[in-house]
Amino acid sequence: xxxxxxxxxxxxxxxxxxxxxxxxxxxxxxxxxxxxxxxxxxxxxxxxxxxxxxxxxxxxxxxxxxxxxxxxxxxxxxxxxxxxxxxxxxxxxxxxxxxxxxxxxxxxxxxxxxxxxxxxxxxxxxxxxxxxxxxxxxxxxxxxxxxxxxxxxxxxxxxxxxxxxxxxxxxxxxxxxxxxxxxxxxxxxxxxxxxxxxxxxxxxxxxxxxxxxxxxxxxxxxxxxxxxxxxxxxxxxxxxxxxxxxxxxxxxxxxxxxxxxxxxxxxxxxxxxxxxxxxxxxxxxxxxxxxxxxxxxxxxxxxxxxxxxxxxxxxxxxxxxxxxxxxxxxxxxxxxxxxxxxxxxxxxxxxxxxxx
Numbered sequence: 001x002x003x004x005x006x007x008x009x010x011x012x013x014x015x016x017x018x019x020x021x022x023x024x025x026x027x028x029x030x031x032x033x034x035x036x037x038x039x040x041x042x043x044x045x046x047x048x049x050x051x052x053x054x055x056x057x058x059x060x061x062x063x064x065x066x067x068x069x070x071x072x073x074x075x076x077x078x079x080x081x082x083x084x085x086x087x088x089x090x091x092x093x094x095x096x097x098x099x100x101x102x103x104x105x106x107x108x109x110x111x112x113x114x115x116x117x118x119x120x121x122x123x124x125x126x127x128x129x130x131x132x133x134x135x136x137x138x139x140x141x142x143x144x145x146x147x148x149x150x151x152x153x154x155x156x157x158x159x160x161x162x163x164x165x166x167x168x169x170x171x172x173x174x175x176x177x178x179x180x181x182x183x184x185x186x187x188x189x190x191x192x193x194x195x196x197x198x199x200x201x202x203x204x205x206x207x208x209x210x211x212x213x214x215x216x217x218x219x220x221x222x223x224x225x226x227x228x229x230x231x232x233x234x235x236x237x238x239x240x241x242x243x244x245x246x247x248x249x250x251x252x253x254x255x256x257x258x259x260x261x262x263x264x265x266x267x268x269x270x271x272x273x274x275x276x277x278x279x280x281x282x283x284x285x286x287x288x289x290x291x292x293x294x295x296x297x298x299x300x301x302x303x304x305x306x307x308x309x310x311x312x313x314x315x316x317x318x319x320x321x322x323x324x325x326x327x328x329x330x331x332x333x334x335x336x337x338x339x340x341x342x343x344x345x346x347x348x349x350x351x352x353x354x355x356x
Contacts, residue, residue: 088281099338126275270290294307
């Protein structure tokens with residue numbers, strides 16, 4: 001599927017979701033709320049979004065320094081925004097990586113380091129989201145007593161992150177174990193007929209090469225670049241705090257009181273879930289999930305409009321800027337090549353790195 005079609009599907013699902021959310025939630029009281037909304041707090045919410053972009057760029061710069069590379073702030077902002085576009089056009093928001101790797105490579109960062117930087121950035125977000133769960137549970141247990149289903153989901157998130165943490169540690173300390181497990185999976189995939197025999201060895205070689213490159217660069221983060229790496233973690237934590245503060249700020253702007261810890265717990269569970277939704281950019285689920293989360297703290301008649309406002313500020317604006325950058329720098333044809341020839345592009349770039 002082309003990038004244009006994926007982007008069109010994303011836009012269509014978003015429009016249908018927004019129309020549906022507003023149709024089922026708006027009534028006369030909604031317009032009273034809009035009339036009495038605090039414009040200063042609405043501006044604060046928008047300012048938090050801009051601050052989040054700046055912090056995300058600083059986090060990228062710190063990770064690049066940890067890998068021994070220097071990036072300009074202007075370049076890094078483009079990397080941040082183009083990630084929004086890549087995530088919007090792919091299931092489970094997986095397409096941001098190829099576009100980020102492309103821009104980083106164009107700015108002189110090797111492919112191996114670019115892959116490590118983008119992967120570590122994603123892992124930082126997931127682990128920090130998971131840390132919000134136990135912290136919020138300790139600080140305020142009321143929401144889990146009130147909403148039992150959230151108790152089960154919170155437990156799932158913690159178990160998932162513990163599994164990821166185990167794999168991350170093993171990948172650094174014992175990369176051969178990861179290779180063995182992955183190769184066993186590939187053999188099983190071939191055995192059930194999902195992969196042809198002629199592709200098995202090629203896939204195994206590619207995966208083993210990527211594991212070696214990943215392991216080398218992760219060790220670089222934790223050795224010569226460890227202070228920059230720790231700084232990136234601190235910036236990532238601040239970035240997540242700023243990002244998740246947009247939702248309670250909107251609730252306050254609408255004239256409702258909100259328990260901050262309860263709000264960020266519910267929001268963190270939603271954001272974590274959206275990483276595994278199969279629609280482009282988690283569209284549909286994101287809008288519906290946002291309504292459900294807002295509905296925990298405000299009347300249903302205003303939950304819909306607030307969910308749409310939240311998505312507009314935190315995602316749609318970034319996607320619009322990222323789309324402009326992609327069209328200006330790559331065009332739709334270039335964007336298609338980045339997505340469809342990702343593996344070939346990485347292989348060619350790695351050979352160029354080796355020749356240097």
